Amino acid sequence: MNETFDFQVVDTIITELGCKQSAIIAILQSIQEHYRYLPKEIFPYLAKKLSVSEAKIYSVATFYENFSLEPKGKYVIKVCDGTACHVRKSIPILEKLRKELGLSETKHTTDNLTFTVETVSCLGACGLAPVLTVNDKVYPAMTPDKAAELLNELKEEE
Template sequence: MENMFKCSDVDTILQKHNFQATNIIAILQDIQEVYRYLPKEIFQYLSEKLGMSRAKIYGIATFYENFSLDPKGKFIIKVCDGTACHVRKSIPILNKIREELKLSEDKTTTDDLLFSVETVSCLGACGLAPAITVNDQVHGAMTTDKVVELLNSLKEEK
């Protein structure tokens, strides 16, 4: 784990949660906030530190949809494909994002780990359809032109 991740970062998180196995969900959330995903090496380390089996920790991490075992980009783009957004053409927006970032349904994160693209069933922003979020910030009334502008501004921001 020392090669890619700092044990001291994880130890700080564990201290915050008093090394309590009952706080495993909050611990995993904090680790994911630091690394943007749950590295596979983390399971053995947490198992040793918390006295929990790796299988149990892994089971929790894979049960909850919010946890990711794959690296995520700095900018996580979620494209809504709920009814309101779908009817207002969210799929062409999704396709434009994938085209611009050279991503696909199978490849969801850029090689430079700058962008990750996901589809979601609903963002709860139906009045702004079609909507996307970038790191949970809502962008409504999107068009393919607007999404290209947004991507370009995010690339400059990096």
């Protein structure tokens, strides 16, 4: 166990949402909202608190795509690669972001945990393609240059 992990946060979430199996998804969502991912330390702890197997909690966490077992950056950038965005050249945007941040297909998050770049199948804004989101805020009609400008703006906010 990581000695610096604060289980009080988890206890507060469990108290608010209820110490029951039916609350597993809501509890995991709240934990992820707090830490920006699901730390491995929570699985045995939650299993004991909720009287369920660690495997059950882990299976819920890995079944839903929105849950992450890896730390994510402060800014999560999702580049759409659905058909409309792909046809309108979303891949050069993705490549530009990765190049600017020193990321790759296998490395999604910067070492300082500021940026995470992911691809998604569809953001549901096909008429605005190509699209990306930063922490769920939609940026339409992107180009590689506009994406680099957006990155610079976000870096200045730091």
